[in-house]
Amino acid sequence: MLSKSQARLFFFGGTIVTFVIFIGLSWHSLSVEVPKKTHEENLTEQVIRGKVIWEENNCMGCHSIMGEGAYYAPELTKVVERRGEGYMKAVLMSKTPWSPRGRKMVAYGFSEEKANDLVAFFTWIGNTDLNGFPPKPDYKSTINSK
Amino acid sequence: MRYKSQKLAYWFFALSMLLLTLQIIYGFIMAFAHLGYDGLHAITPFNTARAVHTNLLVVWLLSGFMGAAYYIIPEEAEHEMVSVKLGFVQLISLAVVGVIAIIGYHFNYWEGRKFLEIPRPLDYLVVVNVLTFLGLILATLYKGKKRTTTSLVLTMGLVFAALLYLPGMIWFDNQTMDSFFRWWVVHLWVEGVWELIMGGILAFLLIKITGVDREVIEKWLYVIVGLTFISGVLGTGHHYYYIGTPKYWLIIGGIFSAMEPLAFLGMALFAIAMYRKGEKKHPNKIALSWTLGTAIVSFVGAGLLGLAHTLPQVNMYTHGTLVTAMHGHLAFWGAYGMIVLAIISYTLPNMTGRKLYDSNTGVLAFWLSNIGMLGMTVAFGVAGVAQVYLERKMGLDFGDVQKEIQVHFLILIICATMFTTGIGLFIYEFIRYGLPTDEALESSN
Incomplete structure (x- = not known):
């Protein structure tokens, strides 16, 4: 059965991993794709x-x-x-x-x-x-x- | 109530109830305008009513969360609040900022960005206000004897909520970027850190009401808030489908936001399981109804109705229609409105020393408001789906479609009247309890 410390690890681990991916994708979107798709020029x-x-x-x-x-x-x-x-x-x-x-x-x-x-x-x-x-x-x- | 400073919560709850009342009034103004009766157009045009309605929602919920924190943190940390005086200063400044903003909206003084309409100079006041609040909470936790998981999750939710307000204050020339960061605030609040706050309050209520061992409840709290973040952070992608952002958000947003109901399902199952497991039968049945109610209605409103239009293939058609209003109403009510009413129902007898929780009025308030809100959701849903097919699939003009679906706003108003009656009864009970008193100390748990 899941222990409290495993549950805590699930919370912090999951949050950090998804957050890092989110920041990475956001950076890529905003610096590379959005200027092209919105014709920033x-x-x-x-x-x-x-x-x-x-x-x-x-x-x-x-x-x-x-x-x-x-x-x-x-x-x-x-x-x-x-x-x-x-x-x-x-x-x-x-x-x-x-x-x-x-x-x-x-x-x-x-x-x-x-x-x-x-x-x-x-x-x-x-x-x-x-x-x-x-x-x-x-x-x-x-x-x-x- | 165990600590005198917990009484501070009462005044935040009172402010909350006042703002909720105002929010409902502006809701009616909009519903009547949709029905074709816009007699107030000259003073309160739709965009004013809309900004007031949504901003009051945010502020009454925040006031409720702050009240909840002022009640829960001393009890969990086993220490009086470090300063009640500063708490009152914070309360008054919150009310003042709110009032200035609402009046300003009637005079074209706003920012015109959905949900974040508060003008920039007032934003800074909000920041100062929230910092004061967080300072008080953190200092109390620091000085307290205990740091429980419940209080940590609640505090983490409040700290992140404050931090996430900041990206919404940056100016962008590009509408897409503007919108991109606006969702960092709005989505990551509502489908992220606010759920932490909700989870923290829910855990506290379950510990108190069901008497189930804290370790068990807090373990599941971690699992639920874990699910929230794992699905919710990348789930932000469902706002990035059609605003000038790359296509990979269609896949990422679709997959992760489809998982978002899991957190709410977990919350509902968890609350029900703890209730059944609990041996202690707490006499405050009304608080129990709201506690289980929030867990279940949030799953339906935020979880299932969100899922109903979160897939990109569906959202392509429902994006920017009344379908969003359908989901929005039951989601905010179930997840956040009801949790605030739950903590109020639980704490009022403890702060005032009057045990009025056997009244039929309270039961009636619960059922009328819930059935009323469900009815409103159905009315919005029917109007929204009809709009999607007529406007987006068949290509009828916006105005013609609005005429066709006007009748659903009559049903909306009837259901909203029922909802309002329920809220009216809740507030009647709130007033009947009277003011908090030190005599209530230690008299209950």
């Missing part, structure tokens, strides 16, 4: 300003990017591809709450410059390699199709 001043605006207004409190955030408003990873720059800027610069289907967004009324910063941020996000996320809808109708 495209992180311009404008993109970074966009990220600051994204955070200062807690956009993640309603929306998600890379699937992370809240579930009250649309996923925005591919928003540039889906909606285009014109639509996005209209929403961002609107002085009254944008409310498609009645669900309101805070009326930020951003300046054109800030709206452009955010569009740059989303353009950068949209070009990152997220291992296939968000998935493409793959439903094929089997009824009434010939």
Whole structure:
């Protein structure tokens, strides 16, 4: 039967081994892979300003990017591809709450410059390699199709 | 209660209950907004309500953990807390930071990073606060006669929780890196060191309630927290599937996070086995219900419902949908909400000297809150799964899908009302116990 000291060894040993592997993989991910997959060379001043605006207004409190955030408003990873720059800027610069289907967004009324910063941020996000996320809808109708 | 300074715990628990009440109110604001009633949009838009709701959760749980530590450490170390005064200073500063943060969220004063919305200047105050807390706990342990495994595991959990807060304070230009380190805090807290805290509190409760030999309980405590870390540390990988990180995380995160339920299964089996093995029948049945309850519900909520969408093939579709809210609610409730209510239920009679644990109100509080939360979980689950199929598989627009699943939020609100009634009764009992008193010293175990 397992003794208390064996149990302690299991805890400390297991923790240290997995932690070392975790640190190693994290280091590899961040120093080698992430810069490539996120095209770090495209992180311009404008993109970074966009990220600051994204955070200062807690956009993640309603929306998600890379699937992370809240579930009250649309996923925005591919928003540039889906909606285009014109639509996005209209929403961002609107002085009254944008409310498609009645669900309101805070009326930020951003300046054109800030709206452009955010569009740059989303353009950068949209070009990152997220291992296939968000998935493409793959439903094929089997009824009434010939 | 054996030491006067253990009374300090009461005030942390009281703060905990107050913040829990506020958390529930903001939850209702969000549920009604989902249902289409967003009358408070101008004052409390969804993102404010959401930040307040999740941050209050973190703070009421932390306050509960700190209270638990202030009760458990003196008893385990057989030494009074080194300074009760500093403990009160720490309590008040925790409350002040919390209040400033919550008010700030109503005025766009935040950081906008999920769960870590507290603005940077306040982060430093949090650090000072937590250091004070840890200083008090460590100094008491150092001066104490005994260093038990239970107190060491609990303290280790608290120290690592403090250390892991730091990576969340670094600024990154790259969203992926930002997110990468944000999970070091959030995941390694919730699926790592918080489980150490939970395990420590659970072991203490089981030792007290079942009367099973400490050596047996503490041996299994090591096994369980061992399983937690072995699965949980590399299990962080399940947050690194789709955020711009390499593909090997799909395999590593998938395998190790699929093992995470083992720790919770171990915890549930362990609690039940100790209960059956125990010869001592402690009269505080309510504390026993919460203790066994937390072990079982955490296995279902954190373990099984986590497993339900942790595999990369599934998570590709459920990532960023209401399925996450489904898992989140029962996981936090089962693992951390209930353990705090368990330690409160056990300690209140000891600190106040009033043995009110035979009341039906307490039993009703347990069942209403649990059934209510299960109902909420099902409502989130149904809404989430429908969302996954309509939006991610069929490609319907986000807004159209939200209209389709709106009705589930009505069910959510009904269940949340039941949950709130249960919590209301728990708090009613809390108040009925009255204030802690030195007269309760040595009167119970």
